[in-house]
Amino acid sequence: xxxxxxxxxxxxxxxxxxxxxxxxxxxxxxxxxxxxxxxxxxxxxxxxxxxxxxxxxxxxxxxxxxxxxxxxxxxxxxxxxxxxxxxxxxxxxxxxxxxxxxxxxxxxxxxxxxxxxxxxxxxxxxxxxxxxxxxxxxxxxxxxxxxxxxxxxxxxxxxxxxxxxxxxxxxxxxxxxxxxxxxxxxxxxxxxxxxxxxxxxxxxxxxxxxxxxxxxxxxxxxxxxxxxxxxxxxxxxxxxxxxxxxxxxxxxxxxxxxxxxxxxxxxxxx
Amino acid sequence: xxxxxxxxxxxxxxxxxxxxxxxxxxxxxxxxxxxxxxxxxxxxxxxxxxxxxxxxxxxxxxxxxxxxxxxxxxxxxxxxxxxxxxxxxxxxxxxxxxxxxxxxxxxxxxxxxxxxxxxxxxxxxxxxxxxxxxxxxxxxxxxxxxxxxxxxxxxxxxxxxxxxxxxxxxxxxxxxxxxxxxxxxxxxxxxxxxxxxxxxxxxxxxxxxxxxxxxxxxxxxxxxxxxxxxxxxxxxxxxxxxxxxxxxxxxxxxxxxxxxxxxxxxxxxxxxxxxxxxxxxxxxxxxxxxxxxxxxxxxxxxxxxxxxxxxxxxxxxxxxx
Numbered sequence: 001x002x003x004x005x006x007x008x009x010x011x012x013x014x015x016x017x018x019x020x021x022x023x024x025x026x027x028x029x030x031x032x033x034x035x036x037x038x039x040x041x042x043x044x045x046x047x048x049x050x051x052x053x054x055x056x057x058x059x060x061x062x063x064x065x066x067x068x069x070x071x072x073x074x075x076x077x078x079x080x081x082x083x084x085x086x087x088x089x090x091x092x093x094x095x096x097x098x099x100x101x102x103x104x105x106x107x108x109x110x111x112x113x114x115x116x117x118x119x120x121x122x123x124x125x126x127x128x129x130x131x132x133x134x135x136x137x138x139x140x141x142x143x144x145x146x147x148x149x150x151x152x153x154x155x156x157x158x159x160x161x162x163x164x165x166x167x168x169x170x171x172x173x174x175x176x177x178x179x180x181x182x183x184x185x186x187x188x189x190x191x192x193x194x195x196x197x198x199x200x201x202x203x204x205x206x207x208x209x210x211x212x213x214x215x216x217x218x219x220x221x222x223x224x225x226x227x228x229x230x231x232x233x234x235x236x237x238x239x240x241x242x243x244x245x246x247x248x249x250x251x252x253x254x255x256x257x258x259x260x261x262x263x264x265x266x267x268x269x270x
Numbered sequence: 271x272x273x274x275x276x277x278x279x280x281x282x283x284x285x286x287x288x289x290x291x292x293x294x295x296x297x298x299x300x301x302x303x304x305x306x307x308x309x310x311x312x313x314x315x316x317x318x319x320x321x322x323x324x325x326x327x328x329x330x331x332x333x334x335x336x337x338x339x340x341x342x343x344x345x346x347x348x349x350x351x352x353x354x355x356x357x358x359x360x361x362x363x364x365x366x367x368x369x370x371x372x373x374x375x376x377x378x379x380x381x382x383x384x385x386x387x388x389x390x391x392x393x394x395x396x397x398x399x400x401x402x403x404x405x406x407x408x409x410x411x412x413x414x415x416x417x418x419x420x421x422x423x424x425x426x427x428x429x430x431x432x433x434x435x436x437x438x439x440x441x442x443x444x445x446x447x448x449x450x451x452x453x454x455x456x457x458x459x460x461x462x463x464x465x466x467x468x469x470x471x472x473x474x475x476x477x478x479x480x481x482x483x484x485x486x487x488x489x490x491x492x493x494x495x496x497x498x499x500x501x502x503x504x505x506x507x508x509x510x511x512x513x514x515x516x517x518x519x520x521x522x523x524x525x526x527x528x529x530x531x532x533x534x535x536x537x538x539x540x541x542x543x544x545x546x547x548x549x550x551x552x553x554x555x556x557x558x559x560x561x562x563x564x565x566x567x568x569x570x571x572x573x574x575x576x577x578x579x580x581x582x583x584x585x586x587x588x589x590x591x
Contacts, residue, residue, distance in 0.1 A: 048393060052424035055393050062427045063457075070460035074453055076490065251493040255544045258496045263551050266558075270547045 008175045010149060020181050021150045024141065028188040031133050032196050039129050044122055053098045057231055060096035063087065064238040072248055080247045091239035094232055103232050138185065142168070145181040153177040286334070287571055293331040296340035299324070300347075322348060329362060333369045341366060360387065361396025368404060377408050395425065399434075406438065414438055429455040433465065436472070445476045463501035463508065470494030470511045477518075478529065485535025491515045492540070492548065506559055506576050512552035513583060519545045553587070556580050 049055035064087050071080050090096060094103045146168045157165070157176045166174060168182035179187075259270045325344045332341035345366055349359045364384065371377050384401045387394060398421050405414035418435050425431065432455035439448040452469040456462065473491035477484040492515045498508035518529035519536065533542075563569040563577050570577065 050391075050393065052392055052420070055424045056426075059425055059427050066427070066457045070457045073460040074456040079450075079453055251490075251497060254493050254496040254500065255540055255548055258499060259544065259547055259551065262500060266555060268551055268554060270551065 008178075010152075010178070012149070016148060016150050020145050020148055021184060024145070024181065024184055025188060027137065028185070028192060029195060029199075031137060032192055033199065035129055035133055036196065036200055039126070042125050042129065044118075047118065051098075057096055057098040060090075061231070061234055061238055064091065064242055068241060068245060071245070072250055074251075075247075075249065076251075077247050077249070080249075084242055084245060088239045088242050091235040091242070094235065096235065097232060134189070138182075141182060141185050148181040149174070149178045150181050150184060151179040153179060287574075289331040289334050292328065293335040293337050293340070296328055296332055296337060296344075299328060300340060300343050322351065326362065330365075333365065338366075338370055341369070357391075357394050357396050360394070361400055364397060364400040368400070368407075374408065377404055380404055381408075393424070395421075395428075399431065402434065411438055411441055415442070426454075427458060429458040429462070429465075432458070433468075436468075440472065440475075445472055448472050449476065461501055463498040463505055466494050466498040466501065467505070467507045467511055470498065470508075470515065474511070474515050477531070480530040482535060484529070485519075485531045486539070488515055488519060488529075488531065489536050489539050492519075492545070496548070504555075504559055506556070506563075506573065506580060509552045509556045509559065510576075510580050510583060512548060513556060513587070516545050516549035516552065517587075520549060521546075553584065556584060560584070 049058060067083055067087060071083075075083070094100050097103060149166075149169060153165075155177070159176060161176050164186075165176060165179045165183045167180060167186070169178075169180040263270060325348055329341050329344035329348070332338070332344065345359070345362055348362065349356075352359050354360065354363070364380065367383070368377065368380050371380055381401065381404050384397050384404070387397050388401070398417075402414050402418045402421070405411075405417065415435065415438050418431060418438065422428070422431050422435060432451045436448040436451035436455070439445075439451060449469065449472050452465060452472060456465050456469065459465065470491045470493075473487050473494060477487035477491060492512065495508050495511040495515055498505055499512065502508065518531055519542070521542070560577055560580055563573065
């Protein structure tokens with residue numbers, strides 16, 4: 001803690017400002033932009049189903065979900081029971097599966113399954129895009145600029161900020177307002193989001209067009225299953241969900257609703 | 271109608287007047303496209319996805335009004351951006367080729383082309399749908415239905431396909447199958463009031479068959495129309511349907527409508543008094559809507575046909591009473 005009234009002064013070479021603070025900021029911004037475009041380039045859209053059977057396997061689960069969500073808005077009791085029975089038995093017998101004879105076998109190891117492998121590669125690429133530039137730049141800063149105090153904040157801060165603002169400078173008595181070069185890197189890393197937003201458009205601007213391309217084929221693009229997940233298991237649990245579903249319908253008594261709620265709205269009373 | 275004004279001025283609507291007006295703007299829109307090709311310094315000022323939606327709508331309107339040149343221009347702009355192999359642009363290209371195809375042979379050629387595209391990628395949804403449409407326009411409804419069923423088996427979450435299947439079944443007079451399809455599409459889009467109204471119409475047609483279940487069908491039809499009214503304010507089609515569907519259930523009006531329904535078939539589900547109240551409500555509301563829309567020039571233009579039909583219905587009811 002600094003004694004009251006006494007300002008700590010450090011005589012700094014102004015060159016520190018020009019040759020450390022500004023280069024770090026510029027490098028951070030440039031790598032951010034570079035990373036953005038690299039992600040866009042390496043981004044692979046989710047693979048659409050290649051056969052009709054595959055698409056059927058993916059989307060039939062949504063039929064059960066839709067039935068659960070919307071049956072009450074549409075169906076009469078008979079129609080509801082017919083659909084429920086059909087879907088439950090079809091789910092249980094695995095009628096929607098791509099290759100029904102493989103049912104019950106252990107799911108393929110995602111390491112050997114090419115589709116699973118691809119999805120994992122996609123995830124890995126994304127992570128690598130974040131990690132590699134960060135490590136490189138941090139080691140660069142550590143090697144060249146570690147130990148420099150480059151900036152003095154114009155406002156006082158409590159002692160807790162010391163670890164945040166002065167990493168790499170091992171001085172116990174230094175005022176918290178002094179910022180070290182390594183900390184400036186961290187501040188940039190987390191604080192430049194809005195700058196990128198300004199330069200590159202709002203966060204997902206670059207992904208936007210690719211998303212639009214995907215939505216050009218709305219039904220075929222989505223895959224409700226994670227890689228390595230067994231569709232049969234999901235179907236079984238969906239069948240259980242459907243089995244406990246009770247029928248009710250909002251169309252029952254809608255005549256009275258119209259007469260009592262809607263008609264007065266238009267100024268008629270019955 | 272509430273929804274037609276919501277869709278904004280740029281949309282491909284079913285009204286031919288709107289389409290003509292929209293396609294007349296083609297030179298302006300396409301001309302603006304050509305001059306705005308200046309250099310973008312900041313990538314933030316990227317293309318607006320709305321432009322391409324607009325181009326697609328313009329393409330459809332131009333084709334419908336016979337302006338094939340502008341349509342081709344739109345298509346070229348789209349395929350410049352998304353590439354000719356993109357599924358949606360290839361579907362649009364298919365529409366264009368069908369539109370300029372000459373006679374039965376031209377359509378046959380389009381069909382062969384679709385088949386060759388599908389042999390490469392069997393899940394190309396726009397092309398699959400175009401194939402059904404072309405079969406339909408070649409008046410082969412049975413083939414169209416069977417290939418549409420194949421699509422629905424693979425992609426059961428497409429409400430549009432279910433509606434098209436219902437429509438195809440209706441052309442074949444298979445109203446019960448059509449009901450099933452419409453219910454399926456409502457399961458996907460539960461609040462679509464137009465599908466509710468369509469389901470009501472199909473059920474009304476079912477009720478005309480005149481066996482002992484027709485009373486139940488008519489009650490279901492009334493409920494569907496009620497639902498569409500509940501979901502959309504001042505929905506003319508819903509009120510029209512409600513007037514039509516309640517009419518056969520009123521006392522002493524059976525003879526006029528050609529329905530053979532005994533009171534025992536439906537009276538335990540809905541009280542007769544409620545039906546007659548609904549009928550009166552729908553009729554009054556219909557009168558009000560007609561009055562309102564006839565006086566408003568813009569509304570009158572956008573839904574002329576509907577209003578004339580509703581007027582005729584009310585006049586015929588007035589004559590008989």
